[in-house]
Ligand SMILES: NC(=O)C1=CN([C@@H]2O[C@H](COP(=O)(O)OP(=O)(O)OC[C@H]3O[C@@H](n4cnc5c(N)ncnc54)[C@H](O)[C@@H]3O)[C@@H](O)[C@H]2O)C=CC1
């Protein structure tokens with residue numbers, strides 16, 4: 193299999209960890225990293241020799257991994273797809289924004305390529321998407337994180353996060369409401385909605401829980417296939433406690449599958 197050139201879009205907690213670990217994947221080479229102008233000097237200092245820091249996805253790239261945030265989909269993923277570059281996306285919350293899924297589909301069609309929505313911090317997306325084929329009756333998701341991980345969200349103005357002593361529900365609604373009010377924390381909710389019952393019918397509870405140190409994702413699914421209950425207790429990434437470490441591993445799994453003949 194010829195070696196594939198990969199561009200990372202984003203070089204934060206996920207990007208740095210992917211770069212370090214992807215070096216062990218035969219058949220794949222990270223050649224470029226795209227970050228905004230103001231972060232380029234820091235990225236240049238942290239990246240190994242031979243990896244170029246740039247503002248746009250270069251033409252010779254064969255594969256893009258987005259690990260940057262919601263704005264990067266419109267800015268980098270849509271144009272890359274339209275130029276025929278295959279893309280894998282982690283900022284799934286952005287796909288819940290009105291019109292974004294259609295723009296991704298349209299760009300991929302024009303570029304005759306594919307966009308892959310990665311499972312990120314959770315498991316069971318394969319089972320959920322398969323179960324949907326026979327029909328689903330109920331999909332519920334609860335996202336539970338330590339209070340500090342909800343800093344910078346509307347929960348910070350509604351609650352005194354530092355003094356919470358009990359698990360506190362900060363949102364109880366639909367995946368669409370979660371995506372609108374907590375866009376940066378709604379990647380998992382959006383993934384479950386896209387794989388299952390959609391943004392309006394997927395019930396979401398977000399909880400600030402002073403009793404936990406991990407990012408806990410609970411998924412309950414009921415349908416013609418039977419029932420499924422999954423609890424993920426994801427250890428957070430050291431560099432960004434809002435992000436579960438499994439997110440990096442899900443990207444590595446995808447990249448590993450791209451570079452080998454038997455995929456799993
Ligand atoms: N699907 C999932 O389960 C999860 C998805 N995510 C997504 O991954 C993203 C990245 O996570 P972390 O690495 O922890 O964040 P981080 O804040 O540590 O790093 C973000 C990086 O992206 C770069 N960046 C920001 N805007 C950009 C743009 N428009 N174009 C190119 N680069 C840009 C920043 O310079 C920084 O290097 C999150 O914002 C979230 O959307 C995160 C956790 C779980």
Ligand SMILES: O=C([O-])CC(=O)C(=O)O
Pocket residue numbers: 313335376377378379380381407426434435436437439
């Ligand atoms: O646990 C994580 O890595 C992130 C998360 O909940 C989300 O973005 O929905």
